[in-house]
Each structure stands twice: as structure tokens, then as C-alpha cells.
Amino acid sequence: MEKKYxxxxxxxxxxEDMKKLQSEKLVKQVKHVYENVKYYRDLMDExxxxxxxxxxxxxxxxxxxxxxxxxxxxxPYGLLAKPLExxxxxxxxxxxxxxxxxxxxxxxxxxxxxDCCARAIVAVGGSNKDVCQVAYGYGLFTxxxxxxxxxxxxxxxxxxxxxxNTDRQIQFMTDLGATILxxxxxxxxxxxxxxxxxxxxxxDIPLKAGIFGAEPWTxxxxxxxxxxxxxxAYDIYGxxxxxxxxxxxxxxxxxxxxxNEDHFLAEIIDPDTGxxxxxxxxxxxxxxxxxxxxxxxxxxxxxxxxxxSRKKCSCGRTLIxxxxxxxxxxxxxIIRGVNVFPSQIETVLLNEGYQPNYQIIVDxxxxxxxxxxxxxxxxxxxxxxxxxxxxxxxxxxxxxKTMLGINPKVHLVAPKAIARSEGKAVRVIDKRKxx
Amino acid sequence: MSIKQLxxxxxxxxxxxxxxxxLLAENNVNIRALSIAETEDFGILRLIVNDEASAENTxxxxxxxxxxxxxxxxxxxxxxxxxxxxxxxxxxxxxxxEYLYAFMARTxxxxxxxxxxxxxxxxxxxxEDAGFHLITEQDINKL
Ligand SMILES: [Zn+2]
Numbered sequence: 001m002e003k004k005y006x007x008x009x010x011x012x013x014x015x016e017d018m019k020k021l022q023s024e025k026l027v028k029q030v031k032h033v034y035e036n037v038k039y040y041r042d043l044m045d046e047x048x049x050x051x052x053x054x055x056x057x058x059x060x061x062x063x064x065x066x067x068x069x070x071x072x073x074x075x076p077y078g079l080l081a082k083p084l085e086x087x088x089x090x091x092x093x094x095x096x097x098x099x100x101x102x103x104x105x106x107x108x109x110x111x112x113x114x115d116c117c118a119r120a121i122v123a124v125g126g127s128n129k130d131v132c133q134v135a136y137g138y139g140l141f142t143x144x145x146x147x148x149x150x151x152x153x154x155x156x157x158x159x160x161x162x163x164x165n166t167d168r169q170i171q172f173m174t175d176l177g178a179t180i181l182x183x184x185x186x187x188x189x190x191x192x193x194x195x196x197x198x199x200x201x202x203x204d205i206p207l208k209a210g211i212f213g214a215e216p217w218t219x220x221x222x223x224x225x226x227x228x229x230x231x232x233a234y235d236i237y238g239x240x241x242x243x244x245x246x247x248x249x250x251x252x253x254x255x256x257x258x259x260n261e262d263h264f265l266a267e268i269i270d271p272d273t274g275x276x277x278x279x280x281x282x283x284x285x286x287x288x289x290x291x292x293x294x295x296x297x298x299x300x301x302x303x304x305x306x307x308x309s310r311k312k313c314s315c316g317r318t319l320i321x322x323x324x325x326x327x328x329x330x331x332x333x334i335i336r337g338v339n340v341f342p343s344q345i346e347t348v349l350l351n352e353g354y355q356p357n358y359q360i361i362v363d364x365x366x367x368x369x370x371x372x373x374x375x376x377x378x379x380x381x382x383x384x385x386x387x388x389x390x391x392x393x394x395x396x397x398x399x400x401k402t403m404l405g406i407n408p409k410v411h412l413v414a415p416k417a418i419a420r421s422e423g424k425a426v427r428v429i430d431k432r433k434x435x
Numbered sequence: 436m437s438i439k440q441l442x443x444x445x446x447x448x449x450x451x452x453x454x455x456x457x458l459l460a461e462n463n464v465n466i467r468a469l470s471i472a473e474t475e476d477f478g479i480l481r482l483i484v485n486d487e488a489s490a491e492n493t494x495x496x497x498x499x500x501x502x503x504x505x506x507x508x509x510x511x512x513x514x515x516x517x518x519x520x521x522x523x524x525x526x527x528x529x530x531x532x533e534y535l536y537a538f539m540a541r542t543x544x545x546x547x548x549x550x551x552x553x554x555x556x557x558x559x560x561x562x563e564d565a566g567f568h569l570i571t572e573q574d575i576n577k578l
Contacts (some may be wrong), residue, residue, distance in 0.1 A: 390474065
């Protein structure tokens with residue numbers, strides 16, 4: 001019989017047992033951090049909290065928060081809780097904004113991380129009979145190494161493709177019969193488009209499931225990818241700071257991601273006040289590691305906005321679920337004093353019958369913010385009449401103004417004209433920050 | 436009766452036009468007539484070529500956004516007032532011309548006009564009734 005869970009005892013553990021397990025682990029983790037990380041010890045001392053004050057998960061709220069700014073201040077070794085002799089690996093964030101984060105791993109940290117990814121692969125139906133194509137970037141980025149490790153643990157035949165070279169991806173996918181694809185959703189969509197261009201139909205390729213994460217994507221995008229590749233597309237969540245992908249993962253129900261809460265304790269807080277919000281309320285996701293040796297983080301603010309739910313899941317897992325992040329506290333743009341989320345632009349495009357291939361360009365000219373949105377038009381939408389295209393641009397701008405309250409200048413561009421790095425899509429160019 | 440016009444989306448970037456004409460030249464496509472409508476951000480290039488299918492495939496394969504539009508081609512005498520006469524016919528029939536462009540034949544003493552209208556059949560009927568000679572795809576290929 002096919003295995004339904006990778007670690008059944010944990011994944012289906014009754015809530016009371018899970019809370020007991022989390023409490024025991026939390027007490028140990030706090031002690032480990034307090035004894036070994038001066039940076040966090042100072043934060044606790046400043047707040048007047050001692051490790052003895054943390055007797056279980058009910059005391060979690062007493063601990064100070066950690067933010068990305070703390071990680072930057074403490075770069076590179078300030079939050080390290082183990083001697084370097086015990087560490088075997090680093091991973092790092094892309095650092096596109098010059099705020100690189102370096103996370104350290106002991107062998108045990110790597111093992112636990114890979115277990116988390118293995119749970120995600122088994123949850124989408126993966127077993128040792130599968131061929132798992134890992135088209136996430138390898139290297140400092142956690143996507144490739146994480147899923148690669150998980151795939152090994154499950155016993156899949158692992159294709160360590162890394163991202164890019166789409167022709168080669170397709171060749172290996174078809175020649176070696178890949179059944180599971182792991183990559184960013186935008187790259188999955190790109191592979192789907194390329195397959196279509198090359199004349200492949202979804203039934204021509206043996207893929208059955210995909211595990212897609214590391215960037216935001218919508219339900220519409222999920223349906224598009226599922227149709228173009230003929231698969232079920234599953235979400236996975238994680239961040240370099242806490243380990244990498246596999247902090248949470250989707251099951252067959254596709255209604256949110258089960259958090260591996262035996263390793264990562266989740267809270268939702270009000271991003272303005274820091275107050276803990278009850279289950280079901282929308283707020284900023286905060287994680288506390290429970291087993292990390294080298295790079296434990298207590299109450300780390302992810303900046304992702306989402307909702308937690310303990311609603312019974314049909315897959316049998318009792319692990320708490322988080323919604324897909326609905327936005328980030330930090331990808332909010334303030335343009336002419338108005339809050340703009342890229343996800344709002346995406347919603348308008350889908351409502352108006354466009355593909356969500358867009359790029360927001362913000363600049364400041366003569367002390368006024370300029371706000372432009374480039375949108376790819378499909379061959380069906382293109383016409384020989386200049387007036388029609390200008391009217392389409394105007395209609396889109398009006399729809400965006402209705403949604404946002406400010407007027408963008410919309411430019412329709414040719415398909416694939418927007419630089420689509422084969423990893424993460426660049427959705428926002430804020431030139432105001434480049435001065 | 437109508438003839439095929441190839442419409443190409445041209446980004447406002449230096450070198451886009453020449454890469455299109457280069458591609459067509461490499462594939463032995465002869466451009467009979469062209470017009471370009473441009474805005475601040477983009478241009479729309481309209482082409483009448485000797486081998487529409489080959490031009491269409493070449494541009495498509497190279498990632499250009501293209502559309503094939505049926506337009507009306509009409510032969511007019513190479514003399515003052517001839518274009519006006521043709522347009523007058525259409526105006527009398529309440530046919531709105533969205534855009535037009537003209538080209539000369541190499542051998543005959545004739546000019547040709549390409550007309551974009553809403554209703555091709557109606558425009559063609561009006562012009563023929565008024566004694567104008569329409570041009571076909573075959574005529575274009577022979578030019
Ligand atoms: Zn489930």
C-alpha cells in the first residue's frame with residue numbers, strides 16, 4: 001500500500017499530545033538560545049524574561065520578537081547558537097535588497113529540514129516509485145537543496161536539474177518520465193507555456209503532481225498550471241530564516257498548508273501592536289523554532305500576512321493549517337500616499353481577462369510618484385487598431401484606479417516582454433529606492 | 436476578394452524595426468507596402484507582402500505578436516484626383532475608412548490603395564459598382 005504520511009505519528013498526533021510535545025521542546029529551545037545567543041539573551045534581559053519563566057507554549061507571548069532587522073544587525077554570527085565546528089552548511093536569501101540573511105545548519109538541522117520536505121512530497125502522493133524533478137535553484141537558495149534532500153528521503157529518483165535551461169528540463173521530463181515537479185510557480189507556468197509552444201499536450205507528459213513555492217501565486221495561477229501540465233499543483237511554504245521550504249505544505253485537500261508544528265510553532269499577531277490574535281484572525285505570521293541547533297529563532301516575524309486554522313482536514317493530518325500568505329507587510333508599496341499591494345494588481349488583471357504577467361514601475365519625478373504598470377497582452381487581444389489598444393490600456397487603468405484609489409499609467413506589451421527570470425518573477429521595480 | 440495584411444506589434448525600442456525587416460529578408464519575403472502607426476509607447480506595423488504565410492510563420496516563430504487582418508485593396512489610376520474619387524465612393528455609401536496607405540506598381544502606371552474598413556464586402560461592392568478594379572492575393576504575389 002502506498003504510504004499516506006511520511007511520519008504518521010507526528011502528522012496525525014492528537015492536539016493535546018502535540019501541545020505537550022511543543023511545550024517540552026519550547027522550554028529546551030529557549031534555554032538553548034538564552035545560554036548560547038548573547039544577542040537574544042540581551043533582548044530577554046531587557047524585557048525581564050528568564051528561561052525559567054517559559055514553562056510551556058502558553059508562556060510564548062512573554063518572549064521578545066525577532067525581526068529581519070535583528071538578523072541584519074546580528075550578521076553573520078550574532079544569532080549562531082552552536083560552535084562553527086558543529087555546523088555543516090549555510091544557506092542564504094537572495095539579498096536583492098542588500099539585506100542578505102545567512103542561516104547555519106548542523107547535520108541534525110539539515111536532517112529535520114529534509115524530513116519536513118519529505119512529508120510534503122509524500123503528501124502529494126510521492127513514493128520511491130516516483131521520479132522527482134527538482135527545478136528550483138540550487139546553491140545558496142534553499143529551494144533546490146531542500147526538495148532534493150526530501151526527495152532522497154522519500155526514495156524518489158531525484159533529478160537535480162536546478163532552474164533554467166527549459167529545453168533541457170523538458171527533455172529530461174519526457175525522456176526520464178518525471179512524475180513530480182518541484183519549482184517556483186512562475187517557472188512551472190513558463191515550462192507549461194513552453195511545452196504548449198513545442199506542441200506537447202498535457203497528456204503527453206507523465207507528470208502527476210507539482211510542489212510549487214518560494215513566491216506568491218493565486219488560485220487562478222494554480223488552475224492554469226494544473227491545466228497546462230495536466231497535474232495537481234500543491235503549495236509549499238518556508239523561509240531561509242527558519243530552514244527553507246517545508247515549514248508548511250499542502251495536502252490533497254488543497255485548502256491551506258499544514259505547518260510542521262512539531263518543529264515550528266506558529267502564532268498570528270497584529271503587525272502594529274504585536275498582540276497575539278486568536279485562531280482564524282488575519283495577521284502577521286510568527287514562527288518559533290523548536291528543534292533548531294545552529295540557528296534557532298524565537299518569535300521570528302515573517303512579515304507574511306495569513307490566517308491559521310485547526311479545522312479538521314480530510315487528509316487525516318492534525319497539523320495546524322495556514323492560509324496562503326495574502327500579502328507581505330513589507331511588499332506593500334506606498335504610492336502617492338496610498339497603500340498598494342501587487343496582489344491587487346493581479347486580481348484586477350484576472351478579473352479583466354488578462355494573464356497575471358505584469359510589472360509595476362514606481363519612480364519619483366519632480367517630487368511626485370509615478371506609477372506605471374506593464375501588462376503582457378495575448379495574441380488574441382492584439383489588434384491592428386491603435387485606438388483599440390489605447391482603449392484597452394485605459395480600461396485597465398480605470399479598473400486599477402477603482403481597486404486602488406490611484407491612477408496608474410498602463411502599458412500593454414508583447415507576450416514574454418517582461419523579464420521573467422526563470423526563478424522569481426520581478427513584479428515591482430521601485431526606482432525611488434535606488435537613489 | 437480581400438487581401439491579407441500582416442499586423443505586427445512593435446515595441447518602442449531601438450532596432451526593433453530593423454530586426455523585423457531583416458527576418459523577412461532572410462526568408463525571402465518581399466514587402467509590397469507598409470505603414471506604421473505609432474504612439475508614445477508602441478507602434479503597429481502593417482505589411483502587405485508577397486508571401487503572407489511565410490512572413491506570418493517567421494515572425495510568429497521569432498516571438499512577435501502578430502495578427503492577420505483582411506483589408507480591401509483597390510487599383511487606382513496614377514493621376515491627381517483618383518484617390519479622392521475612390522474615397523468619395525465609400526463616403527457616399529457611408530463607409531468609414533479607419534486607415535489607408537498607398538503604393539505604386541513597379542511596371543504599370545497604377546497606384547494601389549489598401550483600405551481598412553468595418554465591412555469589407557460592402558466596401559468592395561461599392562467600389563466595383565463605381566468601376567474600380569479590386570486587387571486579390573494573386574495580384575499581390577505577381578506584383
Ligand atoms: Zn490535510
